[in-house]
Amino acid sequence: xxxxxxxxxxxxxxxxxxxxxxxxxxxxxxxxxxxxxxxxxxxxxxxxxxxxxxxxxxxxxxxxxxxxxxxxxxxxxxxxxxxxxxxxxxxxxxxxxxxxxxxxxxxxxxxxxxxxxxxxxxxxxxxxxxxxxxxxxxxxxxxxxxxxxxxxxxxxxxxxxxxxxxxxxxxxxxxxxxxxxxxxxxxxx
Amino acid sequence: xxxxxxxxxxxxxxxxxxxxxxxxxxxxxxxxxxxxxxxxxxxxxxxxxxxxxxxxxxxxxxxxxxxxxxxxxxxxxxxxxxxxxxxxxxxxxxxxxxxxxxxxxxxxxxxxxxxxxxxxxxxxxxxxxxxxxxxxxxxxxxxxxxxxxxxxxxxxxxxxxxxxxxxxxxxxxxxxxxxxxxxxxxxxx
DNA sequence: ATCCTATCTTTCCATTGACAAGATGGCGCC
DNA sequence: GGCGCCATCTTGTCAATGGAAAGATAGGAT
Numbered sequence: 301x302x303x304x305x306x307x308x309x310x311x312x313x314x315x316x317x318x319x320x321x322x323x324x325x326x327x328x329x330x331x332x333x334x335x336x337x338x339x340x341x342x343x344x345x346x347x348x349x350x351x352x353x354x355x356x357x358x359x360x361x362x363x364x365x366x367x368x369x370x371x372x373x374x375x376x377x378x379x380x381x382x383x384x385x386x387x388x389x390x391x392x393x394x395x396x397x398x399x400x401x402x403x404x405x406x407x408x409x410x411x412x413x414x415x416x417x418x419x420x421x422x423x424x425x426x427x428x429x430x431x432x433x434x435x436x437x438x439x440x441x442x443x444x445x446x447x448x449x450x451x452x453x454x455x456x457x458x459x460x461x462x463x464x465x466x467x468x469x470x471x472x473x474x475x476x477x478x479x480x481x482x483x484x485x486x487x488x489x
Numbered sequence: 490x491x492x493x494x495x496x497x498x499x500x501x502x503x504x505x506x507x508x509x510x511x512x513x514x515x516x517x518x519x520x521x522x523x524x525x526x527x528x529x530x531x532x533x534x535x536x537x538x539x540x541x542x543x544x545x546x547x548x549x550x551x552x553x554x555x556x557x558x559x560x561x562x563x564x565x566x567x568x569x570x571x572x573x574x575x576x577x578x579x580x581x582x583x584x585x586x587x588x589x590x591x592x593x594x595x596x597x598x599x600x601x602x603x604x605x606x607x608x609x610x611x612x613x614x615x616x617x618x619x620x621x622x623x624x625x626x627x628x629x630x631x632x633x634x635x636x637x638x639x640x641x642x643x644x645x646x647x648x649x650x651x652x653x654x655x656x657x658x659x660x661x662x663x664x665x666x667x668x669x670x671x672x673x674x675x676x677x678x
Numbered sequence: 679a680t681c682c683t684a685t686c687t688t689t690c691c692a693t694t695g696a697c698a699a700g701a702t703g704g705c706g707c708c
Numbered sequence: 709g710g711c712g713c714c715a716t717c718t719t720g721t722c723a724a725t726g727g728a729a730a731g732a733t734a735g736g737a738t
Contacts (some may be wrong), residue, residue, distance in 0.1 A: 323689085334696095452641075452642050533688075
């Protein structure tokens with residue numbers, strides 16, 4: 301109901317989450333202001349409280365959305381662990397705001413049941429990808445250790461990329477660069 | 490001058506940085522308040538502005554301190570790339586506040602000359618460790634790619650550890666766990 | 679002894695997050 | 709069709725914060 305300018309917004313919750321992601325993407329979570337979000341949505345400064353309670357509540361909802369999007373992305377990646385890793389990086393780059401919040405537990409209520417459930421969904425997707433990996437690709441037989449190493453390398457690469465910490469010679473294609481990095485861990489030899 | 494309660498604090502700058510690190514370690518950068526730091530140091534709420542200008546200035550100083558500590562830690566690690574990686578993780582865990590700020594460019598002035606210089610010092614230390622690695626340890630001959638993969642895996646592991654995102658079965662010794670992870674990348678075969 | 683400058687204080691303002699109480703209007707129910 | 713319920717949104721308010729401006733203090737240089 302994008303056209304109506306009535307008393308009721310119609311889709312405030314979604315609008316606020318989208319605006320929050322946009323702000324965080326541009327200026328980081330520190331610059332996030334509930335009142336600014338309300339202004340962008342064209343509602344009063346107290347409207348967000350009804351949907352999220354407080355700031356942490358809004359970020360909790362963002363984190364849940366993020367973990368679900370991540371699980372979806374990982375499940376959708378065909379091609380074993382390597383492509384799952386690329387999908388992880390791709391998710392982090394394309395949904396930078398969600399990704400940033402998800403791994404910043406001081407910003408939201410990480411113990412909230414919806415968060416725990418969503419986090420388990422994405423964790424399950426990661427482990428499924430590790431289990432799919434055929435032997436002879438640098439795996440050690442210790443699936444748990446493999447998963448931890450894989451998670452570490454893609455998470456680290458994605459974080460450094462998003463932080464702008466990587467030197468310019470890495471290029472401007474995160475997927476390609478990620479593929480090369482992951483290849484060093486699990487690529488066929 | 491810890492005893493004197495004079496008009497001049499004597500070591501305000503250092504006291505504020507230490508207090509900031511403590512607060513961030515406990516509650517994250519979002520909870521940082523200049524006024525709270527001033528209260529902890531026993532000075533007026535405007536005193537910090539003289540030393541750091543504003544909040545971003547304080548965090549810039551913290552980041553510089555962090556990059557220098559990291560460079561020092563990496564240089565001090567003997568034992569090639571593996572031990573340098575362990576030192577990286579150890580730094581991130583022991584100086585969690587510095588580490589967190591360093592890679593959150595929206596919190597401080599990442600282009601400030603002191604920051605650029607300090608960052609280059611730690612980057613140089615990392616590359617030196619990669620260059621030290623003897624062949625036959627999974628290196629590909631592409632030192633740049635090796636460095637990126639090594640940096641990614643230790644950075645990812647450290648970040649996930651600090652975020653409390655890792656499952657409990659990883660244990661409680663970050664150095665040991667990190668060693669196992671890095672071993673999968675560059676360990677002798 | 680005097681000035682000078684870095685350091686710190688006091689005062690003030692706009693913005694923010696959070697809360698309380700009230701207004702609005704869609705929806706089910708009769 | 710009319711009525712009342714309740715989710716949704718608004719207005720008003722408060723303490724805390726970051727930041728700026730202007731003044732006080734002290735320790736050292738000349």
